[in-house]
Amino acid sequence: MAVIEAISTTYLEADAANVTFPSIPQTYEHLQLRYTLALNATVNSYQRLWLGDGSIDTGTNYSNHYMTGHDSTAAASSDTGGTNGIYLGNAVGEIDRSWAAVTIVDILDYVNTDKNTSVMINTWAGGLNANADYVYFASGLWDSTAAVDTIKIDNRYASNFLRGSEFTLYGLNSS
Amino acid sequence: MPAFTVIDHTEIGTGGAAYWEETGISSSYDHLLIKASIRGEKTGEYVDSGSIRFNGLTSSVYSSTTLKAKTATPDSAREPARNSMDYIFWPAASALADTFGSMTVWIPHYANTANFKQAIISTVSPNNSTTNNEWGTLITAGLFAQTAAISEVKIFSGHGTDLAEYSTITLYGVTGA
Numbered sequence: 001m002a003v004i005e006a007i008s009t010t011y012l013e014a015d016a017a018n019v020t021f022p023s024i025p026q027t028y029e030h031l032q033l034r035y036t037l038a039l040n041a042t043v044n045s046y047q048r049l050w051l052g053d054g055s056i057d058t059g060t061n062y063s064n065h066y067m068t069g070h071d072s073t074a075a076a077s078s079d080t081g082g083t084n085g086i087y088l089g090n091a092v093g094e095i096d097r098s099w100a101a102v103t104i105v106d107i108l109d110y111v112n113t114d115k116n117t118s119v120m121i122n123t124w125a126g127g128l129n130a131n132a133d134y135v136y137f138a139s140g141l142w143d144s145t146a147a148v149d150t151i152k153i154d155n156r157y158a159s160n161f162l163r164g165s166e167f168t169l170y171g172l173n174s175s
Numbered sequence: 176m177p178a179f180t181v182i183d184h185t186e187i188g189t190g191g192a193a194y195w196e197e198t199g200i201s202s203s204y205d206h207l208l209i210k211a212s213i214r215g216e217k218t219g220e221y222v223d224s225g226s227i228r229f230n231g232l233t234s235s236v237y238s239s240t241t242l243k244a245k246t247a248t249p250d251s252a253r254e255p256a257r258n259s260m261d262y263i264f265w266p267a268a269s270a271l272a273d274t275f276g277s278m279t280v281w282i283p284h285y286a287n288t289a290n291f292k293q294a295i296i297s298t299v300s301p302n303n304s305t306t307n308n309e310w311g312t313l314i315t316a317g318l319f320a321q322t323a324a325i326s327e328v329k330i331f332s333g334h335g336t337d338l339a340e341y342s343t344i345t346l347y348g349v350t351g352a
Contacts, residue, residue, distance in 0.1 A: 003179035003347065029184070029345060030210055063303045065310040067244040076244035076312070078305040108212040108277050114341045115212065118301045120277035137312055139299030145273055172210065174184035174345045 001173060007031075009168040015040060016161050018154035020056075021169050024110075026147055028171030031107040033151065036100040037165035045157040047088035049105065051117055053146035062086050066121075066138030084156055086140030089123030100165070101125035101134070111147040118142075180204065182346040191216050191337030195344045196329040202286035204348030207325070209280040214339040215332045217267040221309040222300045224333040225263035227280065227317070229292070229325045233258045236320045243313040260319075261333050264300040264311035268339075271303045275342065286324040293318060 005028075010019050024031070039045055050056045063080035064087045088103055103123040109115055119140040127133035142148075153167065183197045200207070215223030222245065228237075235256040242251045243264070254261060265276030278298040285292055294317035302310045319325070330344060 002177055003181055029343070063301060063310075065244075065299065065301060065312055067242070067249040067312050074249050076247050076249045078247075078310055080303045080305055106210070106277055106279060108210060109275070109343055112212075112341065112343075114273065116271070116274045118212070118275055118277050118299070120279065120297065120299045122297070137297070137299075137314060139277065139301040139310070139312060141271075141274060141301035141303065143271065143274075143303055172345075173181065174343075175181055 003173050005171050007169045007171050009166065012161055012163050012165045014163050018152055019161065019167050021151040024149045024151065024169070025171065026111045026149065029109065029174035030172040031110050032170045032172060033105040033107065033167065034170070035165065035167040036102050038100045038162040039155065039159045040162055045155045045159050046090045048085040048154055048156055049088050049119065049140060050085045050152040051142045051148050052150040053148065054150070056150055056152050057142065057144065061143040063141040063143070064138060066136060069135040071133060086119060086142070087138060088121055088153065089136030089138065090125055090134045107148065113145045113147055116141060116143050116145055117148055176350055178350055180348040180350070182348050184345045185343065187338050187340055187342040189340055191339050193337055194329055194331035195338065196327065197346050198327045200326045200328065202324045205284060205351040206349040207282040207285045208347040208349055209278070209344060211278040211330065211342070211344045212275045213265045213278055213342045213344070214275040215265055215267045215336055216339050217332060217334045217336040219269060220267035221269045221302060222311045223265050223267040224261065225265055226259040226261045226331055226333045227263065227294065228259040228329045229319050230321070230323060230327045232321065238318040238320065239315050241313055241315045243311065245311045246307040260294060260296070260315065260317040263296060263315065264298050264313045266300050266302060270300070274301055276300045282325060288322050288324055290322065291318060291320045292325060
C-alpha cells in the first residue's frame with residue numbers, strides 16, 4: 001500500500017460552478033487537496049471549501065483565520081459563524097488561463113470523531129499587474145466532530161471555474 | 176522503493192503526553208516530513224508555544240525566522256541562537272474544545288553531513304474566535320546549525336505542559352530517485 005494515494009482527480013472539460021468529491025474513503029489518516037484553477041470573472045473571487053458527513057454542511061459552523069499578501073500589502077483577518085464556509089483564498093479574475101491559481105489544502109485526521117475538522121491552506125496566484133496577485137496562508141475550522149466524507153469547492157461570487165481547471169484529492173496513510 | 180515511508184505514527188493517549196519523540200531515525204531517506212494534528216494543555220492560553228528539537232541538543236544551535244498573524248496585523252520575527260525552534264502555534268486549553276491545529280514540517284536533506292539543516296514549518300491554530308491572540312497562523316524557517324545527520328526529532332510545548340489526548344504526529348521519510 002502506497003503512503004500517498006490519489007483518490008480522485010477532476011479535470012474540467014467545460015466550465016463549472018463547483019467541484020465535489022463525494023463518498024471519500026474513510027481509510028486514510030489525512031487528506032490533501034491540490035488544485036489549479038482559473039475563473040471567468042472580471043473581478044477577484046475567492047473560493048470556498050465546504051465539508052460534510054453524508055451531505056455538505058452549508059451552515060454557519062465554520063471559522064477562518066488567514067494572512068495574505070496582495071500587491072504591496074500584507075494583511076490578516078478572521079471570521080467565525082459566517083455563511084461562506086472555509087475560505088480558500090483568491091483565484092484572480094483573469095481570462096488568461098495561464099494565470100491559474102494554485103492551492104494546497106491539508107485536512108488532517110478527517111475521520112477522527114474526537115476532533116473538529118481543521119484545515120491548513122496555501123494559495124498562490126501570481127499576476128502581471130496590481131489586483132492580479134495573491135498569496136494566502138490560512139486555517140479553516142469546521143466545528144463538527146463528524147467524519148468528513150464529502151468535500152465541495154465553489155466560488156463566493158457568481159463565476160465559474162474555467163475549463164482546464166484541475167482538482168486532485170489525495171489520501172495519506174499512517175501505516 | 177516508494178517515495179514516502181511512514182517512520183512513525185503516534186496518537187497521544189489518555190491524560191496527554193509531555194512530548195512526542197522519534198529516535199534512531201535512519202539516514203536512508205532524503206527528506207523528513209511531519210504532519211501533526213496537535214493541541215496543547217496549557218491553561219489560560221488560546222495558542223500554545225510549541226517547540227522542536229533535534230538530536231537531543233539543548234545548546235544554542237537553533238534559529239528561527241517567522242511570518243505570523245494573531246491579529247489583523249501580520250508581522251515577522253527572528254529568534255537566533257536558541258536551544259530549540261520555538262514559538263510554534265497550536266491551540267491551547269482555552270481554545271474551542273475538540274479543536275486541534277494543523278502543522279507540516281519539512282526537513283530537507285536531514286542526513287547531509289556537509290551542511291546545516293533547515294526546517295520549514297507551517298502551522299495554524301484555529302478557533303471559533305476573532306479576538307486578537309485567540310488564533311494564529313505561522314510560517315517558520317528554522318535553522319539547525321549542525322552538520323550531524325538528524326536522527327532524533329522531539330516536539331513539545333515550550334510551556335512545559337502536555338500535548339493533549341488525540342493529538343497525532345506522523346513522521347514520513349521521503350526518498351528521491
